[in-house]
Amino acid sequence: MAGLIDKAKEFVAEKIADIPIPEASIEDVGLKGVGKDGVTYNAIVAIMNPYSLSVPISEVSYVLKCDGRVILSGNMPDPGSIAGKETTKLDISMKVPHSIIVSLVRDIFRDWDIDYELELGLIVDLPVIGNFTIPLSCKGELKLPSIKDFFGGGDDEDKKD
Structure with missing residues (x-):
């Protein structure tokens, strides 16, 4: 009897391993406002x-690190669904309080940006499998806002249209 159960487990594990899963990538990280x-x-x-068929995204969790320490973490519950047989773009907003940016003075004064590492976990509800987490991460530089950003200034070329 135990041998039959083991064979059934192996069969199910092989079938689940062959099920395609959604793929994701971080395309851009930047200043929103x-x-x-x-x-x-x-x-x-x-x-x-x-x-x-569309697949629901249950939750997105994020951790933003700078200089090896966590400066922001949070989650975005129920951000929507991934359209069937398509690539869906998801915009994940993260608000960093000014007090935290001030605590990063050493990194900021070097080049007026923050060297960061972003870790995301997309939890999707897959048929048959259930909740599945797609881990993503990237490293880069976040440009800090200038005085123009605070007072609504911008490029003159944007205003020509």
Whole structure:
């Protein structure tokens, strides 16, 4: 009897291993806006759904690190679904309080940006399998806002249209 159960487990494990899963990548991380209470950065994530039906995203968790320490963590519950047989773009906003940016003075004064590491966990609800986490991470530099960003200034070329 035990041998039959083991064979059944192996069969199910092999079938589940062959099931395609959505693939994701972080396309961009950048400045989204500046407010009185902090600076909002966003990450654009592209998620490809191999199924013909849409797949719900249960949650997105994020951790933003600078100089090896966590400066921001949080989650985005129920951000929507991934369209069937398409690539869906997801905009994940992260608000960093000014007080935290001030604590990064040493890194900021070197080159007026923050060297960061972003870790994301996309939890999708897959048919048959259930909740599945797609881990993503990237490293880069977040440019800090200038005085123009605080007072609504911008490039003159944008205003020509």
